[in-house]
Amino acid sequence: MTLQRPASLTDDFLRGLVARVPSSDGGTWKLTEVYTGELLVELPQSTPADIEQAFVTARAAQVEWAKRPLKQRLEVFKRAHTLFLDRAQTTTDLIQAESGKNRRMAIEETCDPPMVMSHYLKRAPKLLAPVKRGGPVPFLTTSTEIRQPKGVVGIIAPWNFPFATGISDSISALMAGNAIVLKPDNKTALSPLYGVQLLEEAGLPKGLFQVICGEGPDVGPTLIDNANYVMFTGSTATGRVIGERAGRNLIGCCLELGGKNPMIVLDDADLDDVVQGAIFGAFGNTGQICMHIERMYLPESRYAEFRDAFVKATEALSIGAAYDFGPDMGSLVSPDHMERVKSHVDDAVAKGATVLTGGKPRPDLGPAFFEPTILEGVTKDMLAGVTETFGPVVALHSYRTVDEAVELANDTDYGLNASVWGGDVATACQVGKRLESGNVNVNDILATAFASKGTPSGGVKQSGVGARHGDQGILKYTDVQQLAVLKKQVMGARPGQDYDEYVKGMIGGLKMMRKTGIR
Template sequence: MSQRPSTLTPAFLDRLVARVPGTDGRTWKLTEVYTGEVLAELPQSSPTDIAGAFDASREAQKIWGSWPLKRRLAVLKKFHALVLENQMLITDIIQAESGKNRRMAFEESCDVPMGTSHYIKRAPKVLGDKKRPGPVPVLSYSNEVRRPKGVVGIIAPWNFPFATGISDTIPALIAGNGVVVKPDNKTALSPLFGVELLEQAGIPRGLVQMVCGEGPDVGPTFLASADYVMFTGSTATGRIIGELAGQHLIGCCLELGGKNPMVVLPDANIDEAVKGALFGAFGNTGQICMHIERLYIHDSVYEEFRDKFVAATKALRIDATYDFGPEIGSLVSPDHKDRVASHVDDAVAKGAVVLTGGRARPDLGPAFYEPTILEGVTAEMIAGKTETFGPVVGLHRYSTVDEAIALANDTDYGLNASVWGQDVDNAMSVARRIDSGNVNINDILATAYASKGTPSGGLKNSGVGARHGDQGLLKYTDAQNIAVLKKQVMGPQGTQTYDAYAKQTTLSLKLMRKFGIR
């Protein structure tokens, strides 16, 4: 492998982890995935540390929340510029801590400025006061006022630590909140650097805090202290988060697991579909919540697609280097590599055929696993129903569109789907019948996820709520209804009897509906 980037000096990394409160002295060895060498001793936060982080953020939020939106957005504009100035350093950090190939690390770094730019432009309209009609025309009106929740807790996963940890932080900040982020221990460095850049941009010191630790240790105090929680991770953990949020009467947004299908229609451009499938199955070494694990190909094009897909997969370059050459990087850890391998081994033991891949690559690093294509995967296999979250995809035939849709929907999940066909109107009709929060036509996931103006979330067991779009900003606010009545007219006037008032009210309601007044 190539040498670790010179930017990642011990002094720099120690400066980052020094931000994490850890008063009881416990640490976690954060390693470079390619080699297993320790990059930093990451402090582990106690319940007292976590409560203190929320307290500190809440004090800073009083300042930040009092600033007019224009002033907050000016800070975020500076932050946007700082991210782009430091993009290669961010890419270095992401790659070292996650093991992903450099192309994917760079693309992850792009998500933060994209989301920040969108909300800088959109926030004034979304968060501005909105005057609404009142119950009595002319004499009453109501103002919808948006107030920050307080301090938002964000629990970020290891597969996109910078994109989720910081991109979810940005709309919460724009809405006027403080934020406490809990990254995965394995990938805490890039979000820590994001916090450093936010402070350089001008947020009040202490407004964004970061705490670290294993979920069961951190979770109870974290949920008890937050005013709202954004969680990205497994469905099993999401159920626990949702239950705790309910106990504390706070809102939550949950983006959870997926077992995402790709449907290749008879008229699809096969070369384009194969190219898409390579990223869908193997992008980020298969560690994308929205990646493809089930691939349904029409009988008429199955052999052509399969043969081209297998050949293209075999040609992918997999390596442990810090340049843009490799198309496939490492899995995040040896433990996760073993989990992925167990899904493949189970499938083979139960009759599936490996068309390519199916092997660990210890010659490259401790967590490398080859891109793997399976044929003959069934529901009785772990890989048939359970999210593998690795570079493993199963190929399946279908005969009719109705069959393909039924197969695509035969899952408890509904996060993402992909439909390929040259007749876009027909592909759109197929997409509308798939039970998924995101569906991409002639793409895998980037078009949907990068469309920052449209909400992105999951159906069924894939989540509650959404990020992006106006909803992704408004969820971090409470709506306050300030209503004004100019004259007391809602009730009998003078000597009017209630019987007469009731008749008058009924007539008024009829007339207002007839003339479209309300």
């Protein structure tokens, strides 16, 4: 198809971005524009030796970076905050070209790193400051908690939000004094590469933030074996492999993994609000959001009412390839992924599910487009019933009681995100607390939870280990050093003192400290 590429995406600009990626053997990967399938740039592929050298370079830069006072490190991100917002349109162009998402989702993705910067610019000085605590003997001992950077953090970013995860997950690690080696997905390497360029323009030392590229099995093991900590966002299957390797290396990892996220609609929910929320929950970013909705539970008494309104709104969505805010929904990330989504729908139909709307690829629009799809009659023997589809496909179910709805929502191996809708917010919150999910949104799908940078966001069950955001989002990138000081030698019996006498005194002292509240 013919599509005018944005003027910002010149060949020289794109080649300049990928020139940062090391590739000693000259191997490349064809990075294409998703909308059309046309070549954007040849992306260098890194060898294990290239990755090892990237860690050597990053480690040397990290030593000097960690020596800088925190205030000086944070100045870089104050400047970067302005740069990221000023260049948001160019970043949006890159995100659209490499991922195929519509412009609304792309521009919203560019806002995530500045939001993370803003939060930790305020919070980091307190969280990273030494904390003096009491020692075992009042006045004569002290114990100080000191936060030390882990060293070089390996970040493996997914293709669905390459800029938000690749850059946002790096920000707090950098603030804490670490270096970064980032592996973006080959399909979506351009926007994170641009983010690194902007950080360096803001004053981040060159060499501190390395980017390596390649297919996961080719580069992942070397990255994990050289990192001091790993942050991964992606599938549960890959997360298990990464977690096992990190465990063998005795390094920490944070894993945000898959989901089969439910949405419960209570019988007093507002119809228009629910439909609007469901449209975004199922079809935002073409259904390629870790926290998006794939299972929707409707009260039996209002099932037909909600179903019909949702189908009507879905059929009114516009789908297309455009670098403007016209289409409501864009493309899937690749033809291969489109075939995966199609296979889930085909499997469900073959086993008895009904397609209420959609259900088909749209090759007339581009090589990876798929219609927004609503299914009915999905069961647990279908792929779409238990496995994350990660596309614009949602299944509708009815329930009779709230207890049944909660039981159905929790009947999954996953627990990343959930959504509850109701007119009585207090009641909806009580329902939400019963759900086995790391994130629960009331009268929203996911934005309120994910945009609340002060609160940890992570999964339970098979949806992950650890969290991003909140205090954990920066403290996980640090090791705790305890600096303990004894001012006078009182930790033991005095010379010549009978040890029984010493023990009596010690026990009496402990009782006194507890009684007086000293310890």
